Amino acid sequence: MDAFAHGLVLADQGLLSSGPNNLFNYLILGGVLFALGIFAMVSRKNAVGILLGVELILNASGINFVAFARFNGHQAGYHGFDGQVFTLFIIVLAAAEAAVALALVLAVFQTHRTIEMDRVDELRM
Numbered sequence: 001m002d003a004f005a006h007g008l009v010l011a012d013q014g015l016l017s018s019g020p021n022n023l024f025n026y027l028i029l030g031g032v033l034f035a036l037g038i039f040a041m042v043s044r045k046n047a048v049g050i051l052l053g054v055e056l057i058l059n060a061s062g063i064n065f066v067a068f069a070r071f072n073g074h075q076a077g078y079h080g081f082d083g084q085v086f087t088l089f090i091i092v093l094a095a096a097e098a099a100v101a102l103a104l105v106l107a108v109f110q111t112h113r114t115i116e117m118d119r120v121d122e123l124r125m
Helices: 003-012 023-043 047-072 082-112
Strands: none
Touching: 023 047, 047 082
């Protein structure tokens, strides 16, 4: 038996798997991150804490995209790169959102001298 065939036998037995080998674990991780992001957005009064909650939600959706692409993308020779492409768009969106939102937070801080969202009650600066 050559090394490649021996590796396939070990992989079929689950001995060479380097991580969770089912979709459920990834979905649980994504759900926990999503729930933590919602909790951070609801419970924080600080604008930076709210932005961190949004980032957690975006990361949870990226994990779900990659997990679904990994486990559902092997039918009929399809390699499932859609999840990775969507996740790259999510990362770019998160970077742009962080830059714009932090600029808005700095503008609110210059005007109101606070970044607590409960104290900011006007839209004009």
